[in-house]
Amino acid sequence: MNYTELEVWKYSRGLVKIVYLLTKSFPKEEIYGLTNQIRRCVVSVPSNIAEGIGRQSNKETIHFLYIAKGSLQEVETQLYLSFDLEYISEEELKSTLEKLISSKKLLNGFINYYKKM
Template identity: 60%
Template structure:
């Protein structure tokens, strides 16, 4: 997983596992939502996915505070999260219109 390579080897435990679960839950909830029969159900799962992105963002700040990642790698990860949030918000807005 991309996140794991930014962490010091002796610090890969607890927080990294939480981050991995969050990162996996984002596309998983998108997929589950797309498999639902109504736009309302789909939007609900997209909101859950967005919540996981916010959780992952918070965990990145915690990792930075704990010096598990440096500022450069933090910025790279945070930028990817921001892009993902924008794309997901666009997807949510699309489903709200149908």
């Protein structure tokens, strides 16, 4: 299976772009704080999906898919923190959370698919 053809991987790549564009406007003093943290977490989602697909067993694959799921949870928390700190608007929060929730649903479906294999 080629991970680059997976919808769940493609969608998570799109989420990376959204978060990077969103965090461009964060205060400069956050470059090594929240900006860096949220970017690292969002990048780990497609990265762990790809790594999981490259593993030898379904058990290993599922493990990395769960790591990706955990990273989505982290990004969600960091989006709320960004809103609390007034780095993003309520509209930006809602819009990004919609994409994140869709990404979670795709990933959950993919995990369930792998569990049945």
